[in-house]
Amino acid sequence: MSSIRKTTPEISIKLQLSFEKKKQLYALLKSLKPDNIDFPSGLSMEMLTDYDNTLVIKLSSKGGFGKIINTVDEILEHISIGVNVIANA
Amino acid sequence: MFCLGIESTAHTFACSVVQYSFYQNRLIGKILSDARDIYVPPTGSGIHPRDASRHHCKAVETVFKHALCSAKVSMRDIDVIAYSAGPGLGPCLRVGAVVARTLSAFHSKPLVPTNHGIGHVELGIMISRAKDPLVLLVSGGHTAILAFSGKRWRIFGETLDITLGQLFDQFGRSLGLPSPCGHEIEQLGRKAAGNYRLLPYVVKGNDVSFSGLLTSAIRSVHNKSKELSLGEISFSLQETSFAMVTEAVERALSLTLKNEFLIVGGVAANNRLAEMLKEACKRQKCKFYRCPAELAGDNGAQIAWAGILEYVGKGRHVQVEKAFINQSWRINDVEVIRN
Numbered sequence: 001m002s003s004i005r006k007t008t009p010e011i012s013i014k015l016q017l018s019f020e021k022k023k024q025l026y027a028l029l030k031s032l033k034p035d036n037i038d039f040p041s042g043l044s045m046e047m048l049t050d051y052d053n054t055l056v057i058k059l060s061s062k063g064g065f066g067k068i069i070n071t072v073d074e075i076l077e078h079i080s081i082g083v084n085v086i087a088n089a
Numbered sequence: 090m091f092c093l094g095i096e097s098t099a100h101t102f103a104c105s106v107v108q109y110s111f112y113q114n115r116l117i118g119k120i121l122s123d124a125r126d127i128y129v130p131p132t133g134s135g136i137h138p139r140d141a142s143r144h145h146c147k148a149v150e151t152v153f154k155h156a157l158c159s160a161k162v163s164m165r166d167i168d169v170i171a172y173s174a175g176p177g178l179g180p181c182l183r184v185g186a187v188v189a190r191t192l193s194a195f196h197s198k199p200l201v202p203t204n205h206g207i208g209h210v211e212l213g214i215m216i217s218r219a220k221d222p223l224v225l226l227v228s229g230g231h232t233a234i235l236a237f238s239g240k241r242w243r244i245f246g247e248t249l250d251i252t253l254g255q256l257f258d259q260f261g262r263s264l265g266l267p268s269p270c271g272h273e274i275e276q277l278g279r280k281a282a283g284n285y286r287l288l289p290y291v292v293k294g295n296d297v298s299f300s301g302l303l304t305s306a307i308r309s310v311h312n313k314s315k316e317l318s319l320g321e322i323s324f325s326l327q328e329t330s331f332a333m334v335t336e337a338v339e340r341a342l343s344l345t346l347k348n349e350f351l352i353v354g355g356v357a358a359n360n361r362l363a364e365m366l367k368e369a370c371k372r373q374k375c376k377f378y379r380c381p382a383e384l385a386g387d388n389g390a391q392i393a394w395a396g397i398l399e400y401v402g403k404g405r406h407v408q409v410e411k412a413f414i415n416q417s418w419r420i421n422d423v424e425v426i427r428n
Contacts, residue, residue, distance in 0.1 A: 023195065030409040031190035035183050074142075074180070081149045081184065082191040088154050089164035089192060 008064045013072060015057040016050070017079060025053050028082045032075070043067050055079075090168045091121070092400070093156070093192070094393025097185030098177025098205045099229060100128045100136055100269075102145040104153050105389030106160035106167070109397045116401055118215055120390045121160035123383075124152045132267045135258065142180035149188055156389065164196050169406070171396020174202030175418035176230065182414040190409045199406035201396040202413060206231055206420040208391030209380070210242060213353035215394055217378035223347040225338055225366070226420075228354030228387075229254030229269065232334070233420065234295060234341050240424050245345070246295025246337045253356050256299040256330055263307045264319065274323045275359055281320030288329045295341055297333045302326065331362045339369040351378040357385040402426035 019025040029049060036045055042063030048056050057075060061068035090110060096103040103125035109118045126148035128141040157163060172189035175182060186202075193200035209231075210224050224235040224242070232248040251259070254271065261270020289305050291298040306326045309317050317325075342350060350370050356362060357380050370377040384390060399405050403426050407413075 027191050027194035030194040031187050033410055034190070034412055035186070035414070070139075074183070077143070077146050078183065078187045081146050082187055084150045085153055085188050085191055086195050088150055089157075089196065 008062075010060065010062050011065065011068050012058070012060045013068060015059075015072070015075070017055045017057075019053045019055065022053055024083070024086055025049060025055055027086065028079060029055060031082055032078060035078075040067050043071065045071070091160070091162055091166055092169045092171055092393040092397045093167045094389040094391070094396055095170070095172040095185045095189050096125075096205070096208075096387055096389045096392045097145050097181050098173045098175070098387060099181060100130075100141055101387040102126050102128075102148040102152055102184065103387060103389035104156035105393050106156055106162055107390055107393035107397060109401065116397070118394050118397060121162070122156045123388055123390050124155035124159065125388060126152050130268050133262050133265045135262060135268060136178065138178040138180045141178060142184050145181055145184040149184070153188065164192065164198075167196070167198055169199045169201060169396060169400045171201040171203050171392050171399070172412075173205045173208065173392050174413060175205065175415035177205060177416060179414070179416050182416065186412060186414050190412050193412070194409045199400060200409060200412050201399050201406050203392050203395040203399060204418055204420060204423045205387075205392070206233075207242065207423055207425065208395040209353045210235060210420075211398055211425075212384060212391040212394045213351050213378070213380040216380060216384065217351055219349045219351050219376070219378050221347065222349035222351040222378060223338070223341055223345055225334065225350070225352045226354045227253045227334070227352065227356035227362070229258060231354055231420075232297065234338055235420065236341070236345050236347065237425070237427065240426070242420050242423070242425060244421050245341045246297070249293065249296050249298040250300040251303065253299065253330060253334065254354075256303050256326075257356075259303055260306050260326060263310060269355070271356060271359060274327065275361060277320050278324035278327045278361070281318060281324045284321045284324060285328055286317055286321055286325045288325050290329055290333060292333050292336050295337050297337055299330060302329055327361055331365050334362070335365045335369050338366060339373060342369070342373040342375055347375065349376045349378065351380070353380040353385065355386045358382040398426065
């Protein structure tokens with residue numbers, strides 16, 4: 001009987017968030033960057049800005065689904081609180 | 090001048106506005122607002138870092154708005170932003186840091202990372218007006234006896250394992266009590282006051298150890314012969330742990346010859362502990378100060394005040410891109426300029 005080896009696919013995710021104002025985009029980018037350290041092995045991330053006030057976040061994971069799901073979840077949460085505090089200040 | 094302080098190290102998300110000025114060459118502070126929201130874990134469970142950080146994310150908007158509104162200021166009036174950079178739970182620290190960094194970057198305000206423990210100590214000193222006290226910092230995250238020397242709060246004694254707050258929370262959780270459990274245990278113990286049963290008492294030099302005491306107390310609860318009531322165990326647990334801390338404090342007072350003593354941190358709200366420490370201070374002819382219960386637990390004012398001391402006292406602030414968090418930032422790693 002042949003055994004089936006469990007393999008996890010390489011996953012890539014690209015998030016694009018469009019902002020009305022450049023100031024808001026750069027404030028969020030600056031705010032998120034310091035936490036982009038000490039990634040678990042197999043996970044990598046890049047954050048950049050596009051010409052039309054868009055924040056682009058590229059993630060890739062070789063280590064299964066859990067890490068990338070949790071990372072995307074936390075990043076979106078942080079962006080959401082950043083947007084909220086700017087709106088409410 | 091106004092500082093916005095943001096706290097998010099563990100179960101509390103808090104924002105506070107503190108006004109500061111100079112009076113007779115002395116930096117003085119006034120707490121204008123103190124808004125907070127506390128994550129309550131399911132009964133019988135401890136803090137799950139990710140669940141607590143989700144709570145904080147939900148609480149940000151309301152707490153932040155409330156802090157500004159009750160201080161009657163807007164972000165335009167804020168001169169500096171301080172946040173708790175550690176020690177604490179990573180996901181929770183990141184929420185406060187993101188809020189602080191975003192506000193700092195968007196409104197071009199100076200940003201100051203502060204040590205949470207320093208915040209407890211310095212706020213206690215600001216309120217009590219003590220000049221050079223020996224400090225006992227007791228909370229869920231700390232149990233340490235501190236003395237100021239050579240621009241730092243030096244650790245004169247500390248727990249070798251769990252903190253006093255963790256001792257009560259872990260014991261309380263084993264009874265199925267909701268966290269934080271200190272108040273409930275104080276109430277349970279009061280019912281059996283005077284019925285003391287011997288539990289492990291471990292003081293090593295100026296350090297204390299609570300893990301054996303915790304195991305023994307939990308075993309007594311689950312002992313099938315039920316020799317001891319819950320009240321008796323709670324009373325004995327409190328008496329034993331507080332006596333250990335008091336012994337270490339009294340020895341530190343006697344060695345340092347300090348004539349002021351201050352207790353800060355969440356467990357400072359416990360009246361029995363305060364009573365025992367007051368007696369020790371009397372014996373050592375030392376003034377006793379206690380952080381008021383409403384500011385003993387984690388709050389934004391402690392962070393704002395620590396930030397003010399850092400920013401005004403040392404002129405220190407950081408670029409947003411370099412605004413770090415450090416989950417295990419020791420209190421004695423921070424250089425402090427005293428007011």
